[in-house]
Amino acid sequence: MNLDGQTYESLTAGFAWRIPPRYNIGVDVCDKWADGSGRLALIYEDPEGRATHYTFDELKALSDRFANALLASGAQRGDRVGIFLSQSIETAVAHLAAYKAGMVAVPLFALFGIDAIEHRLGDSGAVALITDNAGVQKIAGIRAALPALRNVFNVDMADESAYEATQANPVRSFWYALNHAPAGFTPADTRADDPAVIIYTSGTTGKPKGALHGHRVLLGHLPGVELSQQGFPAQATLMWTPADWAWIGGLFDVLLPSWHHGVAVLARRFAKFDGQAAFDLMARHAVSHTFLPPTALKMMRGVEHPERWPLALRSVASGGESLGEELIGWGRKALGVTINEFYGQTECNVVVSSCAALFEPCFGAIGRAVPGHHVAIVDADGNELPQGAIGDIAVAAPDPVMFLGYWGNEAATREKYRGKFLVTGDLGTRDADGFIRFVGRGDDVITSAGYRIGPASIEDSLLRHPAVSMAAVIGAPDRERTEIVMAFVVLKAGFIGDDALVRDIQQHVKTRLAAHEYPREIRFVDSLPLTATGKVIRRALRDGLGQDGEHPAAKPQSR
Numbered sequence: 263m264n265l266d267g268q269t270y271e272s273l274t275a276g277f278a279w280r281i282p283p284r285y286n287i288g289v290d291v292c293d294k295w296a297d298g299s300g301r302l303a304l305i306y307e308d309p310e311g312r313a314t315h316y317t318f319d320e321l322k323a324l325s326d327r328f329a330n331a332l333l334a335s336g337a338q339r340g341d342r343v344g345i346f347l348s349q350s351i352e353t354a355v356a357h358l359a360a361y362k363a364g365m366v367a368v369p370l371f372a373l374f375g376i377d378a379i380e381h382r383l384g385d386s387g388a389v390a391l392i393t394d395n396a397g398v399q400k401i402a403g404i405r406a407a408l409p410a411l412r413n414v415f416n417v418d419m420a421d422e423s424a425y426e427a428t429q430a431n432p433v434r435s436f437w438y439a440l441n442h443a444p445a446g447f448t449p450a451d452t453r454a455d456d457p458a459v460i461i462y463t464s465g466t467t468g469k470p471k472g473a474l475h476g477h478r479v480l481l482g483h484l485p486g487v488e489l490s491q492q493g494f495p496a497q498a499t500l501m502w503t504p505a506d507w508a509w510i511g512g513l514f515d516v517l518l519p520s521w522h523h524g525v526a527v528l529a530r531r532f533a534k535f536d537g538q539a540a541f542d543l544m545a546r547h548a549v550s551h552t553f554l555p556p557t558a559l560k561m562m563r564g565v566e567h568p569e570r571w572p573l574a575l576r577s578v579a580s581g582g583e584s585l586g587e588e589l590i591g592w593g594r595k596a597l598g599v600t601i602n603e604f605y606g607q608t609e610c611n612v613v614v615s616s617c618a619a620l621f622e623p624c625f626g627a628i629g630r631a632v633p634g635h636h637v638a639i640v641d642a643d644g645n646e647l648p649q650g651a652i653g654d655i656a657v658a659a660p661d662p663v664m665f666l667g668y669w670g671n672e673a674a675t676r677e678k679y680r681g682k683f684l685v686t687g688d689l690g691t692r693d694a695d696g697f698i699r700f701v702g703r704g705d706d707v708i709t710s711a712g713y714r715i716g717p718a719s720i721e722d723s724l725l726r727h728p729a730v731s732m733a734a735v736i737g738a739p740d741r742e743r744t745e746i747v748m749a750f751v752v753l754k755a756g757f758i759g760d761d762a763l764v765r766d767i768q769q770h771v772k773t774r775l776a777a778h779e780y781p782r783e784i785r786f787v788d789s790l791p792l793t794a795t796g797k798v799i800r801r802a803l804r805d806g807l808g809q810d811g812e813h814p815a816a817k818p819q820s821r
Contacts, residue, residue: 263488263633270620270630277485281662285454287477288325288361291521293449296322303521305500305547306351307530313547316351318524324351324440325358326447331439332363335390335413339364339450342386342460344411346379346393349507349529352417352436354517356392357507361477364450367459368472369508373399378470380404382462383411386472386669394418398433406738415439454478455664460512460669460761463608472669473608480518482663486612487519488630490579490602491551492619495523499578502528502544503553504535505796510608511581516553525551537562545571556583557796559601560725560732564754565588568596575599581606582797584700587625603628605700609665610657610684610735613637615696620667625699626719628690635661639692644680651715655690656683689716706800708737710745713778717800720779723771724749729757730767734790734798738783738807749781750790750803759786 263273294299295318304316337343343360345367347353360367368386370379379400383391387410391401395418405411419435452458458479460472488494501520505512520527528547532539535558544552552575554562561581562568578597581604593601600618605628614637616629623629631637636658639647647653657664659682667675678684689701701707701716708715717735724733732752737745751767753759764784772780791802 263485265492265617265619268620270617271694273620274631274633279375279470279481279634279662281454281478281481283454284412284796285477285481286361286364286452287480287518288358288456289449291518292318292321292325292358293362295521295524301524302526304351304354305348305526305528305541307528308549309533314351318521319383321354323445324355325362327443327445328355328440329363329438329447330443331415332359332365332390334443335434337363337365337390337413337437339458340366341390342366342368342388344368344370344383344386344388344391344393345508346370346372346374346391349415349512349531350417351529352392353507354529355440356605357513361458362447362449364444364452364456366457366474369459369461369513371506374400376400376404380407381470382472385407386460389413390415391784392417392436405753408805418422437717441549446630454481455666457666459513461508461513471671472673473665474667474669475665477695478662480514480522482634482661483519483612483744484522485634486663487515487616488577488607489617489620489632490577490581490604490612490615490629491553491600492577492602492617494551494577495520495525497550498523499550499574500526500528500547501551501553502530502547502549504531504540504558505553505555506531510606510611511553511555513690514611515579515581515604535561537565537633541565541568541571541573543745544575545573547585548574550574551577551579553579553581554601555796556580556585556589557792559585559593559733562596563592564731573598577602578603580816581612584626584718584722586719586725588620588722588726589626590623604632605629605655606663606700607686607688609678610661610663610686613657613661614655624693624695624697626722627693627699629698630696631698635663637698639690639698640680640683640685642684644685649694650691652689652691654704655686655688655698655700656680657686658682659684695804703800705708706736708735708745708747710737710740710747711778715779718748719775720781723774724751724767724781726774727767727770729753729763732790732801734803735781736800736803738804747779748783748785750785750787752787752789774806 303318307313390413393414415436417436422438456478458477462470503516605614606612613635639653641657720735731754738748740746791799
């Protein structure tokens, strides 16, 4: 999407989708660039800091061989292939091979526990799994519960000297199988709507469901990525994100859009995110574009003297939760760019975005509808609501970025729609200029003394207090007000959570927002419960409240 000389209005008015009837993600993001030119595709940095470079030519050769290895193992077109790895060359090769073979990739977060893995592999019916030693150990006790899982490929296994083809539940060497498979591969002739990937939801509103996407989902992502990542792809030289490639943000907001445009990607995921290490990594590799989730930005905000690192950043995008004025202002000073926010979810991603190249951010809003997507605020019957009214944020179907449905769950798929609209489950408003304000998830909205209060603006205000490192807001039951605003606060080092600080924080919010929005209860905690993608699990905070209103993680203080 070329923004030169364009306005948001002209881009929207002139936009038209061009989705070819036959399309394959693996061919698009890899094979078309493998022309013998040696174009850089991936820089993989291991935990010790050693970097290995891979070209598109090398990726094609590797993924061709592994596609042949998958077919030789008995996997067929349409079969599901689990990829239980963090950012790595093997992760990339496994995805490309699955797409090119017409199989369905099932990315799995490397830190998932046994129950999470068993549910996803069992629900998807995966026939093969690519993982490492840690993953092999995790699934050892559940193989019997996964009858469809015929082959496990271990990227840490050097050879197959102990492998017997006759054993019922083999663990094979990924690299041995790849290196002994034939070179060259003819990709499956897939339709744009053919299944390509199942990405499981975070499970913040119930049991994780598998969002099934077609190959076209990558093309559906491109306008939103290009709008939120300024200068992309023309000025992009290297893209990085700390977000795992197992999630839609890391996979379809960074890795695959970059390769669609022939832009190199840096693969480096920290075992535990560290703000200082992130600054150092981006400076050493001259990262030009990055996607940094809100939690990562908040942790980087705590690093002193960020000017120590000479950054080459041209764009920073963020999504997941509204950032607010404080983090946007910090980003301009510390990162040298205006952070562009985007919004979406696993089922329908990057449909709303801010873009500093086209319009100034509207603080408190998450942006405007990305060209090509019809985003509306609807009521319980799927009718569009007028400007300023609170309702469900929804996206009109059909839309190429929209999922095909929940894997094996037609009832849940039907419940996701109201008429022609896919309902996100988030509440918001839309103003006269088309800016959409995120109010909160449907179950996050606080009803207090007749007011409907969203947590996002209160959390943003809390973050602007000098003592606050992180914060989450929920509604706690109250006889008089139905609910009261309760804040869980992680303090910065050197601050003591006493009564005086409680009163100071309360006054801080009361004077900056409104009297009915300040937290009547503040609980100081050492950490907040987060999903694997870094979102605060407010439900866990609500569920942890006892009948007396106490929370086991909270430090006692006067109220």
